[in-house]
Amino acid sequence: MVTQNYNEVKKLVENSEAISKRNQGDVTLIAVSKTKPASSIEELYNAGVRDFGENKVQEMCEKYEVLPNDIRWHLIGHLQTNKVKYIIDKVHLIHSVDSVKLANQIEKEAAKKNIVANILVEVNVAREESKFGLDTLEVMQFVTDIAKLPHIKINGLMTVAPFVDDPEKNRGIFKKLKQLSVDIDKKNIDNVSMNVLSMGMSRDFNVAIEEGSTMVRVGTSIFGERNYNR
Numbered sequence: 001m002v003t004q005n006y007n008e009v010k011k012l013v014e015n016s017e018a019i020s021k022r023n024q025g026d027v028t029l030i031a032v033s034k035t036k037p038a039s040s041i042e043e044l045y046n047a048g049v050r051d052f053g054e055n056k057v058q059e060m061c062e063k064y065e066v067l068p069n070d071i072r073w074h075l076i077g078h079l080q081t082n083k084v085k086y087i088i089d090k091v092h093l094i095h096s097v098d099s100v101k102l103a104n105q106i107e108k109e110a111a112k113k114n115i116v117a118n119i120l121v122e123v124n125v126a127r128e129e130s131k132f133g134l135d136t137l138e139v140m141q142f143v144t145d146i147a148k149l150p151h152i153k154i155n156g157l158m159t160v161a162p163f164v165d166d167p168e169k170n171r172g173i174f175k176k177l178k179q180l181s182v183d184i185d186k187k188n189i190d191n192v193s194m195n196v197l198s199m200g201m202s203r204d205f206n207v208a209i210e211e212g213s214t215m216v217r218v219g220t221s222i223f224g225e226r227n228y229n230r
C-alpha cells in the first residue's frame with residue numbers, strides 16, 4: 001500500500017516537473033516517515049527509496065539504528081542545540097537551521113567529527129507565529145554571517161507553508177522563497193550555494209514544483225494520516 005502510494009506521488013511529481021519544463025529528476029521526493037514504524041520505511045527502502053524525512057531527533061536516531069545505513073535522513077523539524085550531537089554524523093541534510101546559536105552548535109559538533117554539515121536555512125515566509133524560521137528580511141544577513149563557519153555548507157532554503165485547503169493559496173509563498181534564493185545566489189557568497197529549495201508537502205507540492213521547488217516533503221499522501229496519540 002505504502003509503495004503504491006509512493007509511486008502515485010512520484011508520478012504526480014514527474015507530471016509537475018514536465019508541466020513546469022523542469023528536467024525529470026530535478027525534484028527529490030522525500031518520504032516523511034515521522035510517527036510511522038520502521039517496517040513502513042523498510043518496505044519503501046526495498047522498493048528503492050532512499051530519502052526519508054523525520055522531525056524528531058530521538059525518533060530519527062531509533063530508526064537509524066535499525067535501518068540500512070545508505071538511507072539519506074533529512075531532519076525537517078525544529079532542532080534544539082543540545083540535540084545536535086546525536087544526529088550530526090547521521091543526517092544527510094538539516095532543513096531547519098534558523099538561528100546563529102544553532103548554526104554555531106552545528107559548527108562545533110561537525111568540527112569534532114571532522115565533517116561538513118549540509119544545511120538549509122528555514123524561512124517563515126508566511127510569518128505565522130506558530131512556525132519556526134527566519135523572517136524573510138533577516139535571511140540575507142544570516143546567510144552572510146554563518147557562511148563563514150568552515151564545517152557548515154549552506155545548500156539552500158526551506159519553508160513550511162501554511163496549511164491550506166487550496167494549494168493555489170500558497171503559490172505566492174513559494175514564489176517569494178524562490179526569489180529570495182535567486183537574490184542570495186546573485187551575491188556569490190563564498191561557501192553558499194542555493195541549489196536546494198525545500199518546499200511543498202502533501203497538499204501543495206504540485207504548486208511548489210511549478211514555482212521552483214527541488215525537494216518536496218510528503219508524508220500523509222504516502223503513509224496515510226498520522227496518529228499522534230499512540
Ligand SMILES: *Cc1c(COP(=O)(O)O)cnc(C)c1O
Pocket residue numbers: 032034055076077160201202203217218219220221
Ligand atoms: C510533517 C511534515 C511534512 C509532511 O507533511 P504532510 O502534509 O503529511 O505531507 C513536511 N514538512 C515538515 C517540516 C513536516 O513536519
